[in-house]
Amino acid sequence: MATEDQTAIESLDPRIGRAHLSGGNHEDMTGLLHFQTYEVFHQNKRGAQHKHVGIVHAPNSDMALLYAKEQFARREQTANIWVAPSSCIAATEYADDDIFTTTPEKLYRNPATYKVMDRIQAFKERGMTPSDEA
Amino acid sequence: MYGNAYIDPNEKFSSEEETPELLAAFQARIDAGEKIEPQDWMPAMYRKQLIRMIEQHAHSEIIGSLPEGTWITRAPGFRRKLALMAKVQDEVGHAQLLYSAAETLGKSREDMMNDLITGKSKYSNIFNYPALTWADSAVIAWLVDAGAIVNQLANSKGSYGPYCRALERICYEESFHLKYGHDNVVHLATGTKKQREMVQAAMTRWWTPLMHFFGPSDKASVHSDTLMRWKVKMASNDAMRQQFMDMYIPKIWDLGLTLPDPLLKKNTETGLWDYTEPDWEEFKRVINGDGPCNAERLAVRRMAEENGKWVARAINNEEAEHVRPFA
Ligand SMILES: [Fe+2]
Ligand SMILES: [Fe+2]
Ligand SMILES: [Fe+2]
Numbered sequence: 001m002a003t004e005d006q007t008a009i010e011s012l013d014p015r016i017g018r019a020h021l022s023g024g025n026h027e028d029m030t031g032l033l034h035f036q037t038y039e040v041f042h043q044n045k046r047g048a049q050h051k052h053v054g055i056v057h058a059p060n061s062d063m064a065l066l067y068a069k070e071q072f073a074r075r076e077q078t079a080n081i082w083v084a085p086s087s088c089i090a091a092t093e094y095a096d097d098d099i100f101t102t103t104p105e106k107l108y109r110n111p112a113t114y115k116v117m118d119r120i121q122a123f124k125e126r127g128m129t130p131s132d133e134a
Numbered sequence: 135m136y137g138n139a140y141i142d143p144n145e146k147f148s149s150e151e152e153t154p155e156l157l158a159a160f161q162a163r164i165d166a167g168e169k170i171e172p173q174d175w176m177p178a179m180y181r182k183q184l185i186r187m188i189e190q191h192a193h194s195e196i197i198g199s200l201p202e203g204t205w206i207t208r209a210p211g212f213r214r215k216l217a218l219m220a221k222v223q224d225e226v227g228h229a230q231l232l233y234s235a236a237e238t239l240g241k242s243r244e245d246m247m248n249d250l251i252t253g254k255s256k257y258s259n260i261f262n263y264p265a266l267t268w269a270d271s272a273v274i275a276w277l278v279d280a281g282a283i284v285n286q287l288a289n290s291k292g293s294y295g296p297y298c299r300a301l302e303r304i305c306y307e308e309s310f311h312l313k314y315g316h317d318n319v320v321h322l323a324t325g326t327k328k329q330r331e332m333v334q335a336a337m338t339r340w341w342t343p344l345m346h347f348f349g350p351s352d353k354a355s356v357h358s359d360t361l362m363r364w365k366v367k368m369a370s371n372d373a374m375r376q377q378f379m380d381m382y383i384p385k386i387w388d389l390g391l392t393l394p395d396p397l398l399k400k401n402t403e404t405g406l407w408d409y410t411e412p413d414w415e416e417f418k419r420v421i422n423g424d425g426p427c428n429a430e431r432l433a434v435r436r437m438a439e440e441n442g443k444w445v446a447r448a449i450n451n452e453e454a455e456h457v458r459p460f461a
Contacts, residue, residue, distance in 0.1 A: 009430045012264055013204040016430065021437055023429025026252045029439055032244040033446045037234070054299070055234050057243060059450040071227050074220075075307065094173055 038064035039089055041082040042072050050082050061085075152177050164365055169295035172238040183366050185239045186255075188297055192232035193250045193257035197431050198278070199225040201261060205271040217314050221275065224307045231300040238296045251436045259417060260343045262425030269322055269329075269336035275315025277340065277382060281347045283308050284378050293365035316385075323389040330390075337386065338394045345412040348375040379407040 009021040035057040041050035053072045058064035064083040073081065092099070107113045156175060163170070170176055199222045206222065209215045233243045249255040260278055265271045283305065290301035322333035349371040352358045361367040369377075380400075386393060397410045420428070448454065 007429065009433050011430050012266065016204075016434060019437060021430070021433040023433050025433070025436060029248045029251050029436070031443060032247060032439070033450055034242065034244055035450070037237075054231060054303070056230070057234075060452070063449050070223075071230060074224070074227065091173075094171055 033059070035059050037086040038068070038083040039086050040064075040068040040072055041084070042068075042076075042078060043080040043082075044077050045079045048079070050080070055086060056083070058083075161363065164293045164363075168293075169298060170293050171295045177364075179360070180364050180366060181239050183361060184294055184297065185236055185241050187366065188232050188236035188239070188300075189241065189246050189249075190256050190258070192229045192236060192246065193255055194261065194282075195225045195229035195232060196250075197257045197261045197435065199229075200431055200434055201263075201265040201427070202271055202274060205265060205268060208268065209271070210268065214318070217310075218271075218275075221311050221314060224311065228300075228304045228307070231303060232297075235294075235296040235300040247439065251432060251439060253423065253432060256421060257431075258347070259421045259425070260347050261431060262420050262428045263340075263343050264427050266339070267332055267336060269319075269332040270339065272315060272318035272322060272333065273336045273340045275311055276319050277315070277344055278347070279308055279311040279315055280382055281344060281378050283312060284374050284381070285348070288368040288374060291365070292368055320389065323391060334391055337391050341393050341395065342412045342416070344378075345375070345409070346414075346417045348372075348378065350414050350417070376406055379409070383407070 007023050009016065009023050011017050011021075036059070037055045037057055038061065039055055040053050042053045043050045056064055056067040056071055058067050061083055065081060068081050068083055069078075072078075157177060160170075160175065160177065160180075163174075170180075202218065202225070203222045206215055206218050209218045233246055236246060237243055246255065250257065260281075265274060286301050286305050286308065290298050290305055292298055292301075319333060322329040352371045358367055358370065362370075383393065383398070395410045397408050399408055400406070401408050419425070423429075
């Protein structure tokens, strides 16, 4: 729609010159499509884990794969890509991160806390007799 | 609650009052070097500033690809054409990464695109200047990208997780841009008399926009203090400008090129560069729309969006069987 401040654009770029654009149009763009987002997982070689690398906007998973290839496989070696709709990802809340802080208490999961050598040593020193007969 | 990024743009954000306790806990997390994630509580001001910053950064990538893209067909030699195409594709990719990062804060990519095209949002002022010759495109690829790298490396140490992750990938990709640009400048600067004249003229043209690049001095503002404490802003504009000058002026002079500022020299007492303040009135005028290329940049972006609509419609058509090009 013509508004008063519209002016013909003179560009150094001949292609833009040929497009006969005019400036000064500040109207809202309508009909911009809201695509959903997909989470992208990248595997750099067979056998490696897929790693989350980011997201793309796409209307369907085929297009998401195409965009993911363009966006996340331009440099590094790529064996495989997964995409999944962001809305399918369930996640814990950072606010509840105390649910993960129990590990230090669970020493029985730590191999280093199993110390039998002292006990074997003492057993041998007393001539390998049962503990209630020594 | 989504994995990395997406937050429904219509979702209401916590209207929890910004109590001193919440603010202190937020600050403590940042001071401890923890990253803030989209799901976390954050002050409204933090959210707003980050949206503005990341959005402007995204717009700068996408608009920045225009003055360079214009030179692809005219880049001398096949290898340079390929390299420039790859660089421009990277820049557009950077925009996509950044729009996604900004979206996690609650503004949709479509709204950002609309605000760019209607002129409501800004982008880096430097892209409102034309790349008159091939040498200009060389200077842009070397020094504008160098400036961007100084800025992006600093920001990648910031506090907002999605922005930092995007910046890490971006910085990694930028290193080739810088090398490619330097290669082109060196080629011209060590070439024929005509080539040297061309690159000198481009260097002279770009010096003021490069000095403008980091923005006016901002050390005195309370506002920027808060942003620095929140690690939204990682260094003052002056500090980044000084870092840029320190890294690149010696390399420019090394090629026997000159810069159009008679005061330019490193002050041995302060360890800082002395320079003439660039014309900040010009900066304001250009950023507010009255630069040599503002109208063209927005018109081209609008054209791209309008001419590309049918593609978006086609790939969005669930019934269509032959529009999905992945093979
Ligand atoms: Fe970039
Ligand atoms: Fe750039
Ligand atoms: Fe770049």
